[in-house]
Amino acid sequence: MRYLAAIAAVFLAGGALIADAADDAAAEALMKKSGCFKCHSVDKKKDGPSYKSVAEKYKGKPDAEQKLYTHLTTNPKVKVDGKEESHDNLKTKNDAEIKNVIQFVLTR
């Protein structure tokens, strides 16, 4: 019985790891489709902050998810080179997908 539990645990852990990778891949695919990487890089500053710096900025903040959710769905104004521009939304209406992207960004 204990062996069965151990084997099940291994499969679950493996599944979690693979699921993580799949979620990352799904997030990146959606972000690519939405044009995020035109202005953002994971670790370099482009027109927008790097996702590493975003993750750093929101580390430990309880309202991080909510703030980012608003950011990605309401076309807020952002400042680029001193000029105001409208920030693009994620190209999806699916909540789970949006949350997945937020998780991707917050875990860089």
Next chain:
Amino acid sequence: MLRQMWKVVRDRYPSRIKAAGFVLLLAASLVLIGAVLVVGGAAGLAWTETEAFCTGCHEMRDNVYAEYKGTIHDRNRAGVRAICSDCHVPKEPVALIKRKMAATFEVWGHLTGKIDTKEKFQARKAELAHHVWKRMKETDSLECRNCHDASHMESTLMSERAQARHAKMKSEGKTCIDCHFGIAHSEPEGPGPSELFPPAPPKGPGKVAEGQAPPAK
């Protein structure tokens, strides 16, 4: 010298006509051999520019080519493509030959397995990208400008954002690769072209920027 050669030919062919015929045949053969070498050489060079040639090595096929597939330079609305040689091999004759000669080191790298596993490739990915970025910074993104001419970009067809960015490119003396990196292949980790290589004055026909650039941000 020519007199001596003619004498040798006349000794073999006393008849003037036959001697002339021999010389003519010799000249024609030399021209033919020359033509074959030139055409063969050109064909060989052209073959090394094809997608099939470049992706013949698994190091390319499984890594950078796999990253490139599906990107905008591979598939897009109009089906206009840029393949490996369009971005990585110069078209100017001298630069082209130099690049082809340098490519022999790549054959050596293939034979000695420099990046023949995914792990080895990932370990050197940044270094490889830096080589390309360095060359592009030095030539004002020459390979981009083979197809993309900033001075002929129709601003009415560009988004406002694109117009703003390209105006910034002009005023800050940037070159294409400063912002448009990680497009054909996925970005390596670490600093980008602007951070690695301080802005250089553009070489060649100054299609992009004029004069020196201010210090990068």
